[in-house]
Amino acid sequence: MKIEYEKIKQESHTQARLGKIKTNYGVYDTPMFMPVGTRATVKSLSPEELYDVSSGIILANTYHLWLRPGADIVEKCGGLHRFMNYQGPILTDSGGYQVFSLAKNKEKDITEEGVHFKSHIDGQNLFLTPEKSIEIQNKLDSDIAMSFDECPPASASYEYLKNSLERTLRWAKRGKKVHANPNQALFGIVQGGPYEDLRKYSAMETVKIGFDGYSIGGVANDDESKEDMYHAIEYSIPYLPEDKVRYLMGVGEPIDIIEGVIRGVDIFDCVLPTRIARHGQAFTKNGKINLNNAKYKEDVSPVEEGCDCYTCKHYQKAYIRHLITTGEVLGGRLLSIHNIRFLIRLTEELREAIQKDQLLAYRDQFIKQYQSEKK
RNA sequence: GCGCCAUUGGUGAAGUGGUUAACACGCUGGUUUGUGGCACCAGUAUGCAAGGGUUCGAUCCCCUUAUGACGCC
Numbered sequence: 001m002k003i004e005y006e007k008i009k010q011e012s013h014t015q016a017r018l019g020k021i022k023t024n025y026g027v028y029d030t031p032m033f034m035p036v037g038t039r040a041t042v043k044s045l046s047p048e049e050l051y052d053v054s055s056g057i058i059l060a061n062t063y064h065l066w067l068r069p070g071a072d073i074v075e076k077c078g079g080l081h082r083f084m085n086y087q088g089p090i091l092t093d094s095g096g097y098q099v100f101s102l103a104k105n106k107e108k109d110i111t112e113e114g115v116h117f118k119s120h121i122d123g124q125n126l127f128l129t130p131e132k133s134i135e136i137q138n139k140l141d142s143d144i145a146m147s148f149d150e151c152p153p154a155s156a157s158y159e160y161l162k163n164s165l166e167r168t169l170r171w172a173k174r175g176k177k178v179h180a181n182p183n184q185a186l187f188g189i190v191q192g193g194p195y196e197d198l199r200k201y202s203a204m205e206t207v208k209i210g211f212d213g214y215s216i217g218g219v220a221n222d223d224e225s226k227e228d229m230y231h232a233i234e235y236s237i238p239y240l241p242e243d244k245v246r247y248l249m250g251v252g253e254p255i256d257i258i259e260g261v262i263r264g265v266d267i268f269d270c271v272l273p274t275r276i277a278r279h280g281q282a283f284t285k286n287g288k289i290n291l292n293n294a295k296y297k298e299d300v301s302p303v304e305e306g307c308d309c310y311t312c313k314h315y316q317k318a319y320i321r322h323l324i325t326t327g328e329v330l331g332g333r334l335l336s337i338h339n340i341r342f343l344i345r346l347t348e349e350l351r352e353a354i355q356k357d358q359l360l361a362y363r364d365q366f367i368k369q370y371q372s373e374k375k
Numbered sequence: 376g377c378g379c380c381a382u383u384g385g386u387g388a389a390g391u392g393g394u395u396a397a398c399a400c401g402c403u404g405g406u407u408u409g410u411g412g413c414a415c416c417a418g419u420a421u422g423c424a425a426g427g428g429u430u431c432g433a434u435c436c437c438c439u440u441a442u443g444a445c446g447c448c
């Protein structure tokens with residue numbers, strides 16, 4: 001089995017769906033949030049802690065693992081699951097996103113054949129192609145491989161986005177051709193920026209090639225507005241098959257996840273919960289809070305009242321603030337646990353709302369509370 | 376007791392007779408969306424030990440006092 005998606009229910013007032021993803025490592029409910037473990041580790045968390053927050057699929061990154069330790073070494077160690085000891089599904093990003101940001105001269109460095117760029121570690125010249133990316137992912141032995149795509153900012157010109165998505169389509173075909181891991185699913189990526197016709201075209205053409213799942217890429221980038229992002233989803237979703245997973249890449253603001261689900265997205269990934277955790281911030285129902293703030297110096301309450309995560313069950317804000325302000329790594333760890341659990345709990349609540357046909361009411365209530373403490 | 380040197384923000388400290396007293400840390404906020412970069416951005420001494428004097432003008436020159444370090448009896 002590679003991966004199968006089964007739709008359980010469609011919310012009657014929105015595009016939101018309830019579904020199940022069947023993988024080699026079990027069956028998981030959608031909507032789902034996937035924590036990011038770029039370098040074969042969700043920064044600072046052990047696999048046990050990931051199971052504990054009910055994480056399903058997690059992400060790893062082709063580019064990073066290609067550079068260090070190298071795909072051959074991961075393969076020699078028995079593949080990504082054995083390597084990082086994660087007994088759950090793993091999705092590998094293709095490296096397109098990283099490579100695009102590392103390519104200095106977009107015109108020159110991004111060619112039909114692939115992308116030239118310099119390693120962020122030692123500056124050596126590297127060249128990544130769709131074939132190479134898939135080959136690496138085959139070796140890493142993740143459960144889901146992503147097509148190698150170009151990820152231009154939403155602010156790129158219409159012409160650029162059009163040419164770029166055409167090339168991404170050709171790359172998708174090339175990648176699929178060399179994809180050779182029978183235990184691994186392969187996803188295609190829809191591009192096209194904020195433009196309706198481009199998204200539609202990209203979605204239809206990507207579906208024609210035929211993948212095990214489809215993602216919407218090129219969002220939450222650069223200076224893209226929320227409106228553009230929501231439009232990009234709306235313009236793409238109608239052309240994606242009902243019986244395949246829909247993955248919105250890189251989105252992790254709670255409200256964006258809700259809006260994505262409403263528009264028919266099944267899975268999300270984002271670095272936000274772990275990154276902001278390391279900088280001392282936490283998601284709560286009442287909005288994002290910053291544990292660096294002096295007002296938490298003597299606060300004996302948990303990060304979020306009523307949260308069921310390990311951190312909230314055992315620690316006070318004052319202690320976590322102490323860890324964060326003194327630079328102790330445990331602070332970021334505890335907040336990462338909370339933030340990931342927060343987003344996963346959010347998806348659990350979304351599933352419940354979809355089940356009850358109350359998603360829009362849930363959204364309105366969530367936003368009202370989430371923004372209540374903001375000025 | 377005498378001589379000599381010092382005294383700049385929460386800290387370590389630069390600095391000049393003339394509009395806004397450098398920098399760093401700390402502190403106070405903020406940012407972060409398919410994680411190169413535990414990072415980035417912003418604010419943070421109406422005052423330069425205290426008092427007096429010289430000067431158009433002093434944190435910077437002079438005097439006194441206080442405090443501290445060093446040397447000599």
